[in-house]
Amino acid sequence: MLRFICDEMLLRLGKWLRAAGYDTDMAAAGIADRALLAQAKGEGRILLTRDRKISEMKGADGRVLLLHGNQLETWVLQLAGELRPDWLYRPFSRRLRCNSELLPGPARGAFVPAYVQEEHHAVYHCPRCSRSYWHGGHVQRMRCQLERWHTMYPP
Secondary structure, eight states: OOOEEOGGGGGHHHHHHHHOOOOEEOTTTTTHHHHHHHHHHHHOEEEEESOOHHHSTOOTTEEEEEESSSSSHHHHHHHHHHTOOTTTSSSTOTTTOOOOEEEEEEEEEOOHHHHHHHOOEEEEEOOTTOOOEEEOOHHHHHHHHHHHHHHOOOO
């Protein structure tokens, strides 16, 4: 299973990897390059970066993927060619903000709108923050993007 850590320049890509269901950490602001590489190695993650200096560090081979360009689509294309991620791996199984795996059922004491219950939407909760989630309109729009990438760049 692919596990990632994205540097500060690739946070947008990291959000999409989380949306696809991949365990994706985001680099803390200002973290030193060596510490970032050490974290990737220690946690068995692939470090996604646009920083050539990190990719040239000792121990970076096989652990760092240097992405080129400035556009999300360019990064997705490069990832598809080098790592072949499945963009429909486990869609929306992780919280986009904190990377926690969402668990089925509403959080204890959480407010879930009546329409969600009436329309029988599946409800999930984050074990870290106890917030409840369900698939609304934004999830449908994001799923369309994930499906497009999955079709264009099959795993």
